[in-house]
Amino acid sequence: MQGYTAGVRALSTILPTGTVVCVGALAVTAGCSTGPDTHPSGQDSIVTGAGATVGTIELRNVLVVPATAEDCTIQRDGPAHLRFTAVNESKTENDRLVAISTAAGSSVRIDASPQTLVIEPGTAVAAGQPIEQPADSPAPDDPFSVTIEHLADTVRPGLPMPVTFTFEHAGKATVRAPLDSCQQQSR
Numbered sequence: 001m002q003g004y005t006a007g008v009r010a011l012s013t014i015l016p017t018g019t020v021v022c023v024g025a026l027a028v029t030a031g032c033s034t035g036p037d038t039h040p041s042g043q044d045s046i047v048t049g050a051g052a053t054v055g056t057i058e059l060r061n062v063l064v065v066p067a068t069a070e071d072c073t074i075q076r077d078g079p080a081h082l083r084f085t086a087v088n089e090s091k092t093e094n095d096r097l098v099a100i101s102t103a104a105g106s107s108v109r110i111d112a113s114p115q116t117l118v119i120e121p122g123t124a125v126a127a128g129q130p131i132e133q134p135a136d137s138p139a140p141d142d143p144f145s146v147t148i149e150h151l152a153d154t155v156r157p158g159l160p161m162p163v164t165f166t167f168e169h170a171g172k173a174t175v176r177a178p179l180d181s182c183q184q185q186s187r
Helices: 002-014 017-030
Strands: 050-054 057-065 080-088 095-101 105-111 124-127 145-151 160-167 171-178
Touching (some): 050 160, 050 171, 057 160, 080 095, 080 160, 080 171
Parallel strands (some): 057 171
Antiparallel strands (some): 050 057, 057 080, 080 124, 080 145, 095 160, 105 145, 160 171
């Protein structure tokens, strides 16, 4: 603490007191920021899932939850559930989720009607996690399910796996979705 005090005294002889206080406050504030932009590697935290933006669509909290045994061993022949939210930031144009694919599984199945996959301006769709739409929106609040069948042998807990989302207007976005290490799937 003495080194810090000495440094402030040295600055105070050169700079006006208000400048020293502002610089000190800025240093303290900068050290306290949180969120994905402050992660040392520049990537989102695995705890919250991954995200990406393509066109006017924001993908949030993308996470793969594999079927696991009681000892948390991945059951590769069991289905993995994909959780995510896709938000349409457009003010005027609908978009629609048309496909999801990954090389980390044999196939991806989306259990939803085509109408459920339409994302109106300012609304969202979600798989495997609840969402709340604006009060005046006709978009559904209920999530649908997305299943990845037969995970590849290379898939490991805690490591991201590529998942590609295709939207009718926004195009394609590949997200490096983390694999949850041992969360029980909801049935």
